[in-house]
Amino acid sequence: MIMKRLIRSELRKLTTTRMPWAFLAVLVVLAGINAFAVIAGTDFDGSKAFIATEFDQQSLMAFAANALAIAGLFGAIAAAREYGHHTVVPTFLASPRRSRAVVAQLSAIGLGGGVLGLVGAALTVVAVALALPATDFGFMVSVGNVTQILAASAFAGAAGAVLGAGIGLLVRNVGGTVTGAVLVLFIAPPLIAQLATETASWMPSVLATVLTGVGNEVSKPAALVALCVWAVVPAIAGLLAVNRRDVV
């Protein structure tokens, strides 16, 4: 009952500022870029080979890696701004057992990230579907594969948001948190993969691609579990830090 109240409160926090609309705008722009690419883009040889098969189209619409990154930034900002604006003070006054408040926050942010991932994927699918009639190719992706793209994007969005929120709980400063999220999601993975090539398959964006069905570096269950680990580790670290620190 208490958790339900706290999650409702956290969801209202997320939906009563302009931040979700800004992220939605980014998703619309990305979908528009995909549509433009379908209509105007070509391969090196001038052909439209990149949309010629079901797999090609599914690859184009595989939004999960984008969902992971975008929701990661969403989660990072959503968590860190609580400290920047001191709104964490009334939160912890209402719920002095901080673990509950943080778990509720992570749940709401995870849900928000999942919705962003789902909406982003849906917009991309719709944009590509609307753009394809302007080419010589029809929409080839099966309902099952579209469902897989949507589900994978929602899951990757949720995981990315929780990962970002964990960084936000640790860093607390919005600028520092965004920098940290960019580091973890964009900069560190290729560097780590270069240093230890066997880790490349376990980087978040690769795991997200596996979930959409266009990558096979690891099995899907393994990708699911590994992505959860990527999300949960910083979240637990953040939770422990919040419980230990004074709110100043």
Next chain:
Amino acid sequence: MTSATGSHPIVIEHLTKRYGENTVVDDLSFTVQPGRVTGFLGPNGSGKSTTMKMMLGLASADRGRVTVSGRNYRDLDNPAHTVGAMIESDAFHPGRSGRNHLRILADATGIPQRRVAEVLGEVGLSHAADRQVGAYSLGMRQRLGLAAALLGEPPVLILDEPGNGLDPEGIRTLRDRLRAQSGRGGTVLVSSHLLAEVEHLADDVVVINEGRIVAQGPLAELQQAATLVRTDNRDRLCRVLEDAGATIEHHDSDGVVVRDIQIDEIGEQAFAAGIVLHELSPQAGSLEELFLNWTNTRIGQEVDAS
């Protein structure tokens, strides 16, 4: 302030907080009584806000404890229904409306949403409820902070600088609200740098300086705790009384204000020393004078709730 008389006293026992080598709150013990308004005063950096944060579980104590109604704040079943707190003057998202800020708190605490409109009316903020907080004046933010504290209709209020930025009407409304709260048996602890306002509002005061209590008790008694003495033999009288433990301030050419010993003891000490007194009378001091004396604050030095 010796014993709890109601159901919701705030009891602070040996509260201590250190940041590294620096002890910011040093063995504080006092009780905030139900049915009374207690002013919590001290100069900049004296440890008032840190003490309030420890009361509310926002900061951990290195030693000692604070209880409300006999329980740690973190152990209260639904704290918003017991304690209303205003601890950060600007704990709002600037892009969120005042109404939504309160709706979020109502959600978290299980308070019915209709209470949001009521409390906005109580603090005179209904007209701006749907405006973004970023467009609020300081006084409007203070009203919103007060609304958040009052949302759960709690019997205990812990307010850090609630009068900051309020216009005279707002201050009067706040004073009436807090007096009414204590009149109903509620417990009210208010820190403020508006000493004149505290003088009008507070029944009791707790004054801290460098993390330690320097004065506490009913304000009226503290204000009467000085004695004006006139004599032709002032220097000798000062030596005698200081040897007896008195604190002495020079009043005018032949008068001194004596604190820390009782009026009858002053008379006895003077009689024993063979000093003729021309006047021996209770001296009522303003809170500002007392505050400066208690904290050794220089005139012009900023006094606020830090």
